[in-house]
Amino acid sequence: MNNHTSRYSFLTRPAGLARGNVTAEVTNAIRHAIxxxxxxxxSAIDKSLICAELGVSRFPVSEALARLQIEGLVDIAPQRGSTVSLVRIADVREYMLIRKALExxxxxxxxxxxxxxxxxxxxxxxxxxxEAAERDDAEAFHQIDIDFHDIIFRSMRFTKIKGIIDSARANLDRARRLIITPRRLALTIAEHxxxxxxxxxxxxxxxxxxxxAHIDAVMVELFAFAREHPALFADGATLGSDSDSFPFG
Structure with a gap:
């Protein structure tokens, strides 16, 4: 693998790609990376390098990016290529408000x-x-955090409600990962x-x-992060310093 191709070495090459599920496997691999x-x-997305890394043709990669565009994770501009979409703080605000009510x-x-x-x-x-926090394993902690909330939802046996939460998860997870620090892990444990x-x-x-209070605390930190790093957010430059950006309480 040359130095250029290694830019995508973090992509997990699907094992034993079968005819008919190549696009789904490629979509999952790129979604996970995003x-x-x-x-x-x-960040810009180089389809040729992804093809080389995953060992697939351009078609499933193009189809995967089209699917991820529908999910709001990829922007595709004619003649200019594909990029990973910026996080929209307005969308995260709505998703978190939905979670606040449902949870x-x-x-x-x-x-x-x-x-x-x-x-x-x-x-x-x-x-x-x-245990994950003691190991400073942010990725493991993130998955365990998700399961904490899923345990509560599973107890209701309302599959449609869980479906609503899951449909919002990809962009919400991106935003939450941006603020994962040892301090946030400790606060999350205390809040849970x-x-x-x-x-x-x-x-x-x-x-x-x-x-x-837990959801409010996460949103306070996310708004603060977005104001400090507006370039990572599609609407980061529009955020003011007011405290009324989310219905707290």
Whole structure:
């Protein structure tokens, strides 16, 4: 592999590509690279180098980029090529507001009707969060963080609600990864523990207040980051310094 091709060495070459699923596998590989910020916002995408790295023709790569354009992860400009889309803070604001409402309702439904299996799953998840933070493994922590919230949603058995959350996840995950620091990991653990404490106490008000405070805290940090690094965001230059950018509380 030459030095130019190695620019994309972080891409995971699908094992045993089968006829009919090549485009899906290539899409997954590029999406993962974008969501994990291996391909950062605003970076140019070289289709030829991706083809060489993944060992595929141009067609599945072009199709994959078209699919990712629909998901809002890629911008395709005629005659100018493809780039990784910038994160839109306005979209993240809406996604987080949706999560705030849905997760508050999930806790209202859950508390008082949960079983020992859910408590055991949350106990194990909290332990895994602390272990990942101690290793400073941000990627593992991110996945465990996602599962913490999924455990709560799975308890509701409302597949449509989980589908709404999952559909917003790719761009939301990009934004959240931008602010992952050891300090944010420690704060997230404390915020998750406060939610869990409310569940254990069977106190709806405590748990709902904790989850709303958690989402508010993440948004405060994300707005601050966007103001400091506006070039990573499609609408970063439009952010003011006001505190009314998100319905806090």
């Amino acid at each position: 969501v994990t910020l291996a391909l950062p916002p605003g 508050s309702e999930a806790l209202r439904v859950l508390i008082g009707a949960h079983d020992a299996d859910l408590i055991a799953a949350l106990h194990a998840n909290m332990a895994a969060q602390r 523990q406060a939610i869990f404490d409310g569940i254990l106490a069977q106190d709806q008000g405590q748990a709902i207040g904790a989850i709303r």
